[in-house]
Amino acid sequence: MNDVIETILNHRSIRHFENKALTEEQIKTIVTCAQAAATSSFIQAYSIIGVKDPVKKKKLAELAGNQEYVEKNGHFFVFCADLYRHSLIEEKENKNLEASLESTEKFMVALIDTALAAQNAVIAAESLGLGICYIGGIRNNLEEVKNILNIPDRVIPLFGLAIGYPAKITDQKPRLPFEHVYHEDEYEPNREIYLQQLDEYNEIIANYYLQRTDGVRKDRWTEQMAAMLEKQNRMYMKDFIQKNKLDLR
Missing domain, CATH: 3.40.109.10 (NADH Oxidase)
Structure with a gap:
């Protein structure tokens, strides 16, 4: 390396x-x-x-x-x-x-x-x-x-x-598993495989937070993402971009 x-x-x-x-x-x-x-x-x-x-x-x-x-x-x-x-x-x-x-x-x-x-x-x-x-x-x-x-x-x-x-x-936050991110020759659409990989990653992230906070936090990644995506954040962006003469067509 x-x-x-x-x-x-x-x-x-x-x-x-x-x-x-x-x-x-x-x-x-x-x-x-x-x-x-x-x-x-x-x-x-x-x-x-x-x-x-x-x-x-x-x-x-x-x-x-x-x-x-x-x-x-x-x-x-x-x-x-x-x-x-x-x-x-x-x-x-x-x-x-x-x-x-x-x-x-x-x-x-x-x-x-x-x-x-x-x-x-x-x-x-x-x-x-x-x-x-x-x-x-x-x-x-x-x-x-x-x-x-x-x-x-x-x-x-x-x-x-x-x-x-x-x-x-x-500390570094563990990233998604290689197998979940890298697809070869075609996209892997298998729903069950995806859900299993997400479960495994949730466990990794929960353990990361448990160790980092001495047991105070145990957030799962999908839990974090759902909470973040549920909020409608910066919804003015499309209007702002168009107002500034970009992305109109």
Whole structure:
């Protein structure tokens, strides 16, 4: 096993960081590694906003559900799906690109490009001995996030990424079994096999929580997912995306 694979397999979310800022060199390295990710048809449909202003970080932390580690970290990045520059290309090259820019396909391309870039950034950061935590909570109020960060139309802040020096290392949560995730030649639709695998995973997760909390918690994974999915969360998203001239067709 090489160092890259060990770094990937050692991943866990870090929510407590030392009061130590990343250097400019570290920031540039992380962003440059993000840019090295694959991009569909070379479209590069994303932007990354680094947030240093303590007032803005505090406000973003509040919007994200009062998550302290959004405010207190080595550096906070906001990853955005970005087709704004492509609308400028429309003007520069005197072409009518509106139908394409407002298509679901290009919207999906922008989402995928952004996610690929972010994961490259994560691996780079963790290889430097830093810790990370993805922050989906910034989508709680995207209008306000756009105002704070002065974001134009055709740009959607997708998630934040808190990076810094870990002050506390947490345990890794066991992932779904390999057999439940990997299908060969065709999708395995057998309902009984799926239910059995979920039962086995529930036991693994319940034991994980029992050990981590000294018997206080024994959550099952399917129980967690059902409770989360039962809540209608961020249901404004479709209207917001359409309002910002993305995914209309």
